[in-house]
Amino acid sequence: MTVLSVRALAKSYGGVHALRGVSFGVAAGELVALIGPNGAGKTTCFDVLNGQSAADAGAVELDGRSLLGLTPRQIWRLGVGRTFQITATFGSMTVRENVQTALLSRQRRLWSLISLAAHACVDDADALLARVGILEQAHRPCAVLAYGDLKRVELAMALANQPRLLLMDEPTAGMAPGERGELMRLAAGLAREDGTAVLFTEHDMEVVFTHADRVLVLAEGELIAQGRPDVVRADARVREVYLGGGDA
Amino acid sequence: MTAASVLLQFLNGLASASSLFLVAAGLSLIFGVTRIVNFAHGSLFMLGMYAAVALAPYVGFWWSVPLAALAVGALGAVLEALLLRRLYAAPELLQLLATFALVLIIKDFALWAWGPEDLLGPRAPGLEGAVAIAGSRFPEYDVFLIACGPIVLAALWQLLRRTRWGTLVRAATQDRDMANALGVDQRHLFGSVFALGALLAGLGGALQIPREPATLAIDLQVISDAFVVVVVGGLGSIPGAFLAALLIGEIKAFCIGLGFSEFTLAVEFVVMAIVLVLRPWGLLGQMPAPVRGAGAHEPAFALPSRGALQALVAVALALCVVPLLSGGYTLVLLTDILLFALFAVSLHFLMGPGGMLSFGHAAYFGLGAYGAGLLLLKAETSMGLALLAAPLFAVFAAVVFGWFCVRLSGVYLAMLTLAFAQITWSVVYQWDAFTGGSNGLIGIWPAGWLSGKTAYYYVTLATSLAGIAAMWRVLYAPFGYALRAGRDSPLRADAIGIDVRAQQWAGFVFAGLFAGIAGALYAFSKGSISPEALAVPRSVDGLVMVLLGGLHTLTGPVWGAALFTWLQDSVARGFDYWRAVIGAVILLLVIAVPGGLGSILRARSSR
Structure with a gap:
């Protein structure tokens, strides 16, 4: 069952096409990794999904309900939970x-x-x-x-x-390697128990290929590959983007 | 209005925009590099005026201007080296308070050196005449002033674009951490920037003396104008300051020219409001870069222990029996302490858990006081009704001002609260027919059965304790948690569905309500009120009370209010330079005991 569905999403900042027609879906209980070199459009994609910036074109739906034009607060009420790259909690x-x-x-x-x-x-x-x-x-x-x-x-x-959908931005950033696997196993277990769809961005390829059910690869605002981790890992274009770009 | 008079007003606007720009440019420059909002910038302007007036008889006007500017610039360098250098890493609140302490000290210095009377400056030799413009006479000196603004703008622009020093300033303005990491010598850079900013303020003041007399009240007037200019133009942007100075200068000139001088403030306010809604960071400003590693970790506050609650109840009971043991003077002092404790707790509510630093909280206190006075004297209501309804004046202002304030944060918010407070003060001060102007209102006495000191003490005791208890209680309710959530991490609060702005707005109004209640109690305890009740120094009194007691404890503001009020009552009487003493105390606190008295007590008890 598809929880999140993104269709032909486009967004540009003053002439730079950060996203050009990105389409994908995330199913209940599924862990999907969104990866790509720096500047590929991951952050823009996340910002649009959680309501921090507006899309130019396309559709974002949660259980068939459009999320576009809603504030982060409204999106949260509809059942989207978030974690941040740098943790944000209430220190007092x-x-x-x-x-x-x-x-x-x-x-x-x-x-x-x-x-x-x-x-x-x-x-x-x-x-x-x-x-x-x-x-x-x-x-x-x-x-x-x-x-x-x-x-x-x-x-x-x-x-x-x-939440129906959990958005995790770089969930293991800043953690020791041992802790990373632990946190991802925890998140994966919880998601499967509750049937929560999980979309996360990640720099650590080991985390991605160990824990993701499916991997989406963004490069220059376009989705160049998606599929099971082993398939994506073998994809020639993905190798070129990562190895050729020198950023992995 | 004829075309000729429009032109004349336009030129008048340009002339006053020049000195406004000089002040705002210095303020912006200093903020850009050091991230310190220099509240004392208006005081430096004032010093520039007095210095030029004092020097002119010896060296002539044209020499007095650059000499005064240089003297103020040198003073700026000294202040930076002695004081501000210690504060770059300190929390914003302490930085703002320290520069505010300078306002108090400089004002009393000017009072000591030049006396309370306004001092008239000389006219500018060679420019005493007037030129004929469109059939009217326009002062030559104003033509010269009109040219000064663009000349200084161009000079600053060259300095920032063409010199190595300018490159460093721009680098530090864009990313202080990075500039620091690249090995820019902060000491020299910050010192020279502060000196230049001070010099510009002094120059602005000195150039103004042929147009208006040097007065002691000009410091806060200038700083609130400068705040409006930088809020409108964008903090840190020199061209923005120029544009906004022109805008504000023209608005003022046309309001005065059309004979609506009393509307100047209202129009200024409307312009600022429109800009803030459309472009929260000003016309040419940019969203401030997030401060790296700021992690303002506020201590957690747990529910009070049984022992602490019992101690509070014991204090309350002790206050109830005081009238049986002593009378007269003690009761009057305690009445003052109680109502100022209520005021201080409301300010702490706002700036501590609420995370909204206010430099204009006295506006709500004063509006409560004036509300009580006006209801009693003009609407001729009963005292009870006046006391009950007066805080609504404060609530109304808090609703309107708060709506704008919660759109900003940090120093922007603090500047805006000060500007609003100054606007409120000016309206009350100028509206002779309604508020009694500078004389205020007299004859606000409680009804007969409450006219005794003991009876009024009990009313104040009951109201203040109930108010303080209500605010403390709310902090432990979900609403208080939502406020703290918005302060600790707006990002996370937003991501769990908290409407941070709405919660802050409600918190702002809530704090305004209790400040208003304190003000109403104050009016009836004194029997009269003057604009001082809502002037900016009263806001600073509140900040000092909170700081004395310590921002991180709930009871701190109460002890701070008690100590401050007692000191003011016992020490201040008969001492003309009391404000300077307060300033010195603030500086001492900020530098030596940044945690307040509460932190000393806590450190002792944990030893």
């Missing part, structure tokens, strides 16, 4: 409070002046923290967490909305 809150805030937002309770936030959604928050494996750190302030653990907090926050 504990790990549990970070997740509680996301849960409160989902329930549209953040305008409440009366209830005590610390007592809200504790069980749900702890269940999410247990899923990503940092329940024992629930009471620690995010500001003092190790980077790998922050990535897990982000994942728990992204999952708080029970």
